[in-house]
Amino acid sequence: MQAMEHTSSLILPGNASPDDVTVWKRNAEPVTKPRISIILPMLHEEKLIAKTLAAFPEPLCREFNVEIVVSDGGSTDMSVAIASETADVVITHTAARRQTIAEGRNRGAEAASGETLVFINADTTPAEPRVFLQIIAEWTQRQGKYASAAALACPVEVTPSERKWSDVLFHNFFNNYLKVLSLLGFGVGRGECQIIRTAAFHAVQGYNAHLAAGEDFDLLQRIAKSETIALANELLVYESPRRYRTFGYMRILGQWFMNWVGATFLQKSISKEWTPVR
Numbered sequence: 001m002q003a004m005e006h007t008s009s010l011i012l013p014g015n016a017s018p019d020d021v022t023v024w025k026r027n028a029e030p031v032t033k034p035r036i037s038i039i040l041p042m043l044h045e046e047k048l049i050a051k052t053l054a055a056f057p058e059p060l061c062r063e064f065n066v067e068i069v070v071s072d073g074g075s076t077d078m079s080v081a082i083a084s085e086t087a088d089v090v091i092t093h094t095a096a097r098r099q100t101i102a103e104g105r106n107r108g109a110e111a112a113s114g115e116t117l118v119f120i121n122a123d124t125t126p127a128e129p130r131v132f133l134q135i136i137a138e139w140t141q142r143q144g145k146y147a148s149a150a151a152l153a154c155p156v157e158v159t160p161s162e163r164k165w166s167d168v169l170f171h172n173f174f175n176n177y178l179k180v181l182s183l184l185g186f187g188v189g190r191g192e193c194q195i196i197r198t199a200a201f202h203a204v205q206g207y208n209a210h211l212a213a214g215e216d217f218d219l220l221q222r223i224a225k226s227e228t229i230a231l232a233n234e235l236l237v238y239e240s241p242r243r244y245r246t247f248g249y250m251r252i253l254g255q256w257f258m259n260w261v262g263a264t265f266l267q268k269s270i271s272k273e274w275t276p277v278r
Contacts, residue, residue, distance in 0.1 A: 010106045010206035020095040023111060025088065034067040035140050036133070037114030037198075041104035042122035043073035044278050046082060048240065053086045055125040056133075064133040071108035073099040103209035109201060116140040117201055120193045123240035124156075135234055136195060150200035150227030151220060153178070153189020154235040162241050170249050182231040187224020191216025193237045200227055213255070214263030221264065243277045 038056060042049055049070075056068055070083040074093040084090050091107050093099045105119050116136060126132035138144045139152065146152060155175040158167035181188045194216060204222040207215045220229055244252060262268050 010110060010202070010209075020093060022092050022094055023089060025090075034114045035065040036116045036118060036136055037067050037069055037109075037112035038118045038120060039069045039071060039105060039108035039112060040083075040087075040120055040122050041071045041073065041101050041108065042075065042079055042083070043099075043104075043276055044075045044077050044079060045122040046075075046078040047278065048123050049079055050082050052120075052122055052125055053083065055129045058086070060129060060133060064137045065114075066133060067113060069108045069112050071104040071111075073101070073104050100209050100212050100215070102207035102211055102215035105215075106206045106209055109198075109206055112198070114140075115198055116195060117198055118193070118195050119191075120237070121191070121239065123242065124192045124237050125159075126193075127157075127236040127238055132235055132237075135232065139195075140197075146230045146232055148228055149230035150197050151187075151189075151223050151229045152195040152235060153182070153220070153229060153231045154193040154195070154237045155179075155231070155233055156190045156192050156237055156239055158241045158244075159238040164241075166249065167241055167244065170244075179231055179233075182229070187220040187229040189216070189220050189229065189231060192239050193235070194220070195232075195235070196223070208263075208267075211259075211263055211268065214259030217260045218263040246277045 040049070040052060045052075053068065053070075056066065060066070061068065067089070068087045069089045069091070070087040071091045072080050072083070072093060074095075080090060080092055089111050091111055093104065093107070108119075109117055116139070118136060135144065135146075136152075139146050139149075155178075157163070157171045157175075178188050178190070196219075200223055203226075204219065207219050209215075211218060223229060247255075
């Protein structure tokens with residue numbers, strides 16, 4: 001393990017220190033000048049992290065110059081051990097205080113080397129990994145129809161094997177709702193997967209780690225003040241329905257709305273913490 005160098009331009013809690021994290025790097029031939037850094041924040045994800053990482057096999061990563069950075073929030077299960085088998089970098093939060101997912105994402109960004117940062121949740125995978133990486137690789141080189149955008153948002157659906165009619169109805173509605181807002185010029189996108197040019201990410205100081213929830217809305221809104229954000233339909237991702245099954249869609253939608261209000265107008269989260277569902 002080695003201590004990590006911090007990038008002061010990112011927003012971290014006032015009580016954060018260099019001793020809060022350790023960094024492990026896999027002893028393998030490194031990706032040559034990675035263009036794309038995939039950053040996975042996780043906490044107690046031993047059930048799903050292997051499946052998520054398997055969506056980005058090493059041959060595919062080498063083809064598209066991708067590095068995998070896992071940022072762990074202090075898991076006490078086998079999550080870190082599993083991630084260390086295939087990830088290029090694993091960052092572990094070691095402080096006693098609870099880490100926000102925003103801070104975890106920022107820690108991952110600090111350790112990343114790519115020109116593009118792909119933040120994807122540990123329970124989320126691309127519908128078509130090769131298409132996903134190919135489009136992002138072209139976009140990184142400022143090619144394709146989204147070339148002028150500073151960030152890309154992705155439509156989200158529930159994993160097909162676990163999908164119910166309620167999932168289809170809700171996600172069709174919400175994806176189309178975001179599409180309309182995007183066409184109207186609003187900087188919108190789900191937090192399950194956000195793709196951002198590294199320069200644009202650092203220009204706005206990354207995620208606001210003081211926000212326990214709503215940090216994903218907040219980041220895109222800050223980027224959208226000076227840059228374009230595109231909702232890329234080709235970058236469909238699948239997420240686990242575990243949170244919807246536990247809390248129900250109405251409660252989740254209410255939490256999203258209240259945390260959007262808090263992040264947008266009050267610069268704070270209405271939710272005191274984002275409860276893990278495992």
